[in-house]
Amino acid sequence: MGRLITLSTCSLNQWVLDWEGNTARIIQSIQEAKAQGSSLRVGPELEICGYGCLDHFLEQDLYLHCWEMLAKILSDKSCYDILLDIGMPVIHRSNRFNCRILALNGKILLIRPKIWLANDGNYREMRYFIPWGRPQHVEEYYLPRMIQKLQGSIKVPIGDAVISTPDTCIGAETCEELFTPSSPHNFMGLNGVEIFLNSSGSHHALRKLDIRVSLILEATRKNGGIYLYSNQKGGDGDRLYYDGCAMVIVNGEIVAQGSQFSLDDVEVVTATVDIEEVRAYRFAPSRGLQSLQAPAYRRIETNFSLSSDSDDFDSSIAPSPKLKPRYHLPEEEIGMGPACWLWDYLRRSKAAGFLVPLSGGIDSCATSVIVFSMCRLIIKAIEDGNKQVIADVQRIAGAYEAEGWLPKTPQEINYRLFHTVFMGMASQSSSETRSRAKELAKDIGSYHIDMDIDDAFHAQKGLLTKATGFEPRQGHFSRPQAVNKINTFIDSRFMVNAYLFAQMLPTVRKRPGGGGLLVLGSANCDESLRGNAVFDGYLTKYDCSSADINPIGSISKTDLKRFILWAQKAFDLPILEGFLTAIPTAELEPITHDYVQSDEADMGMTYDELSVFGRLRKEQKLGPYGMFQRLLHDWKDTMEPRDVAVKVKRFHHYYAINRHKLTVLTPAYHAENYSPDDNRFDLRPFLYPPFFESWSFKRIDEEVEKLEKRAKK
Template structure:
């Protein structure tokens, strides 16, 4: 061990346009990094204004306030004796760029603009920023006067360059650039860059972290080098939850990792490495031949060494990245991700919206059950943070519960805290069952929510009678001889009245309990029901936010099975065993309403259709051709054709519901959310005459491999 360098990366819970709060968190992270002996610190993407400013990036105010925050950072002593990589928007020659500002000792060394922008799925960076297209080129950027007054610099380098210290070389890579086929770190590494920083605003999706981690490891496996990954953390004011998990990799191995889900506003990850390990890893003939021919980057020289400049030793607890030491990478299961991610998102939304808690209509079904358990998981995380004496969490909990700032209240018991901030209500009708009412009550008791129970038949009857009085016609359920139109309208009356009652209770329950303020109404429509349109527009799926709106029914069931044991909630077994039902039609001796029967497809099938439609970008015909291969062993081509046509017809005629979908936590790559993520029409030719005819023509001539057609019967006889 010779040239030891302590490096720091971080996850910050930044908030769009919260310049004061963002400044405080940035300064806190730099101070922690310096306290641990780090000489290089990297932060998340666009950390000064917050990543989620969206169209506010087009406002001159956002750029101005970002410079003002940077001026405060530079004017302080915090950047002395440490190189800091800080993110903000910069207007260069009247063009707005997403930039990293590299600073040291109150000086700006380099402004590095992002070259490859994220512009699909949840991201629209090209709407706000322009990519820097002059690879390995730089030019002068003239600084605003507020910065000149602090740094005494008139202009600084702007572009695709690297920073050269006395003992090593640092290159910058921004978020999406890691995911591109020809990532900048390749050419930088061949030109001698040994330390790479990556500042990201990467959101959480179920099972996504492994992909991100593999890309970070691969970045230095063949190339060699140290890779510092920083990420935004928390709810930035939108549907996304940025899941942190700052990491440091060395020569293809993860050597330090932060938490993926945390209530901490500032989390710093450090590692002490020996830069000589990079040089020995790169001592390969083929790599050297490519490096010798590599194009040159302009180097910004800084008279500062990241290492101590002499032979050093390090404490055993700080020895990460050396030799063959093994670091245990932590990856959560999808069930744990559901328990933690949406819960952290809810906590941010609750504390930043300045409301006093949550309200949910608890139906006794698995969807509202899962939503309630996620809130309970949030309460558990709050209690765990309070047990660690997290001052910010305790202060937020006191404010939310109406306790004075100087009180001694500590939210140490999750059930007690849930009773203060979580409100559930069973809204029954004559079509509701004893079983669902009992399950709702038992779940509320188990998690500690403030529970109410009501029958809303009088309200439903009043609306039904009003319609009869005005029109002279009284609608009846199908079970009582009514038409399909009557039957659907009577179901929707119940569903929509639940939404009206939910908002009334959410506004007044704190008043009933002697508190002030209001509650956030939680929705509980899952991603599969939204995809199929199996919900009533403006019913109790309409809410303020929805923590499960992008989670499949299949994953929700697995989560409930996990939570039953992990949270010691045996009542959850009864939810897993129950048949999903809306309970909006009368129960008779021959009929009990069931969700999958109503939809005409199973929840597992909906997940398959969703992934083919969105992730694999398949239309009706492509979906059919793929499923013929995947389902052909147990369904005939004609049966598959009918399922495909049924799904696309129902999806198309219900697509308009997605325009009013409650803002939901984004957790799944096939979410049908109409807002920015799934940009499709909401008025379709729902019978798809051209596409469906092609499916029918092909299905009619394909052989039946399902072992239940005529050819299969003939084979059995032979």
């Protein structure tokens, strides 16, 4: 047994520009870390202002307020006697840097700028910051006058340095730097750094956590060392949910792991580690020889020891035991990530609750079950004594009740927060869909309304007839065209009625406060990607795509089905079986005894195939011809080359003609790496040349002819 050190990392639910709230959570995490015996605390990336400030990072006010909040932390004596790693942006030499402030007892030891910036997918860090492009370089930073008074000096070191204490050496790398091939921890480890601090703003995506964990495990498995990973948690005001999961890893083994999804605003993860285990792990002569060739780091000296000053052996303290990594199934991730995101949005927007147009299909069903999952998490947080959740619940949902009221079941709170409306047409809505919607609403406890919109539908048609003298009938168009003409008229279900009910239902229910309801979308990733068009589209602008926020907009139909299957048992909702077995239909045509309009039949492809197209297009970065070549191999056992060509061309054709729809998609929870979100993630033109006349389609046709001729021989 060597020298023991107790260290803390944390996940904080920070909110962009919530200056005082963010600072209070930082201070609370420091106090909790100290209470748990820690001598070091690391926090999330850019935690003072919030990671997702976007173009606010270009504003001078933001940097001023960051220093003002840091001054509050540095001058707070409850934050003394612990080494602090705090994330905030800094302007140096008229350049903006994403930085870490390493401080002790009210004094800044080092400002460590980020060396490698995240600049792909959801991230645009180089729009706001520049990287510290000189590894191992350190220079002087002139402090703002308010900090000079606390510091007792006018400048501090800024750059790529490490902190040296009497008992160990500490280095920092920030989020993206862990993911790069030549990560800073490699050279730092060779230079004797034993404790690595990682401050992150890493978002949740389905099946992503294992990548993050494996990188950290490998970093310390190869280098040896103690790795503290901190991450933001919660929805900070945009499409991303940061999924926490703060961790402490020692020599390739997890010894502490926080939650990935929870309603806790502050979560501190603490472990006791033995620094001598790192030194014993680094015995290999080859490592020693490489360390002599590695570039040297400047060491910032401090007399503060992380371990006890006593050399006496204390048998009451032991290193934290090794743990196996904890992962959630993708189905659980869908049930928990969007649910936490919805709760953050609801409580911070000051809205009165949610409304969903519940159709009886699987998409609006999935949105509704996610809201129910949110209510389950709320009840769990209340049972755990979460004071912030209790206060928010009483403010949002307790207006009906006596002071001190708290719900006992998810259904009880769901009835106060969640409103579902079935908007059917007597001539086209089946009794099955109507019944499924009603039964689901009953089982999850939502406030439900069942209504028909025939009058609004006919009134809408009447406007055209009155203005032009033309009365559209089924016989005027081919069947696909007729479907879309009907769809155009039915748009009023959502764009008008959903928002009418969202604004008026709180008044109808005599809820004080005057806040309206947030309309939730129920368009999944795959139908958004394609536009689901036959001619103009099932995903019609301002129809089911019209909402305030969409918890399933970046989740595939395939994964939604898996989620509903899982929730059927996990949430004890037998009614979900009917949603799983029902034919996917928008009910855009009259139902007969032997015919139900099918989305997949009209699209000419299945939702599973749409998911494949989406992944190949975005993740594999394939155009029409490359996608065709890939699928010739992947589908060779089930499909002829000409059939593959037809599907690939059909997908790209309808994607192109419906591309304009993606520019107005409801802001959606980001969950898939092939999300079609036009505003943050998937940046493409919205007016394309006709794909049927394109060179890529001609090349596909040529290849099909070659293959068919070869097959005949």
